[in-house]
Amino acid sequence: MMNTLLKLNDVHTHIGQYHILQGVNFEAIEGQVSVLLGRNGAGKTTTLKTIMGLTPASKGEVEFRAQSIRKNPTYKVAKLGIGYVPENQGIFADLTVEENMKVAMRKEDTSALERQNYVLELFPDLKKFWKKAGGHLSGGQKQMLSMARAFINDSKLILIDEPSKGLAPIVVEKVMEAIVEMKKQTSIVLVEQNFIMASRIGDTYTLIDDGRTVHTGKMEDLVHNEELKRKYLGIG
């Protein structure tokens, strides 16, 4: 049976005077990659930020493992087991790769160290530049470090925002492979503009347009639905 890990029900979010999310419904299933799709400015990033409590919802419900997290501050949401990889990666530029990992590791126990070894196998570049300041890494290495940091705690769900943005195709391939590997151990919510990448690794999709959920279903159905792709993603 498929368990719903995260559920957003008619979520509205205001940022200042702007009504950004105007009714987002979304479900992330355990063990799957759930993809949020939509045009630029549709509200995908805001949806992730709302889940994390960075831009709290003004209306609606956000549930994680059947418990409301709508009013939780960001750090409590993270402690519940939701990892977040933001669009701009959010690397601590003055800290080394090692220190970036140690900051992310809330508890330096055996299982965290095991996960660290696992991510270092996934991203060997991080091992290579272990003592290098985060600010001196390339875009792809920063993306890998950001994902590794989200994975290092026993996160039940990882929210990844546009991991392919600004990366060379060969690096995108690596990132994609890593997400597929990570999927074996955790559930993922992915925001991605690159439809080819999203369709290859996503299990389900949710289409957002103008801050509202307009369609949801299995990724394989969307791949064959030219009309939906043309209407909401401008492709096909």
Add this chain to the structure above:
Amino acid sequence: MKITLQQISFFLILASLVILPFVNDSRTLIILLTQIFIFGILAMSYDILLGYTGIVSFGHAMFFGIGAYTTAVMLKQMDATLTMFLLSIVTGMFFAGMISFLVGLLTLRLKSHFFAMLTLAFSGLFLVVAEKWRSVTYGNDGFTFRAPDIFKERITFYFFVLACLAVIFIALYRFVNSPTGRILIAVRENEQRTKSLGFNTLHYKVIASVVAGIVASLAGSLYSLSLRFVNTSVLTMDITLDALLMTIIGGVGTLVGPLLGAGVIEYAQHALSGLARDYPIFERWIIFFGILYILAVLFFPKGIIGSLRMLFWKWRSRRKGNKKSPAALPHKKERFE
């Protein structure tokens, strides 16, 4: 155990400062160095806020003043003994810790500029209280008090302050390199991201504020004893600005930088005001000082230590002749050495 270049440098400098009074017993030099050490402690405390946590506070003088007044009042009202002096330091630190905790809890939730303005308001409040509570503080006129007999000799006090400086430097160095210190740097770099990693950033900012407050209070206690006098000037904005400029000129987020900044500024103040005896134009030395500040901020925005590090990296990458290769860029460990 591996001894690092940093540790060797630290002990060499410390040993030189211990030997110095036996080589040159100039009273002026001893007093000047004592002032530098005291302001070095204050500037390091400010670096914890500005350099490591990214908090701009305009109320740091409040904690310096708490230490200064606690020591002065206790030594005046009670016996001027070493025990009383040490007790006054601990009491001042306790009050400063409590107040920085409360002020931090109330204000650190706010965005940085609002926080800065509120700290200024709190500091102003303390200044008004000190001016109005004349029965204890004697207002702006201030009061003199006796120092413990052991500190009658300036050199003994010099060694005491030097010991305090060394202990505080080691303690703060360990603090900023601890897991908590790393989180403070993370807060400075990207607070939202730190929250997303599961840290209550307010909690860490309050820790930084309390540590900075306690250390500033120690500097205040030492300062009032060095003068054997206290008045409300210890609570004024000038003290905060001095700490801020020492930190910026020395190099934020380096700990050593603020120490160096304290040395440069205290020495420049001493030298420029000394020149006034021969050249009347230097009676307005504060104007020259202002120009010096502006030039320093314009041409050395990273401070002395930051600029030296940049020069070192450039020299290294030129030597390697491979500027763009990631391997040519500095590793964190190298940056400290």
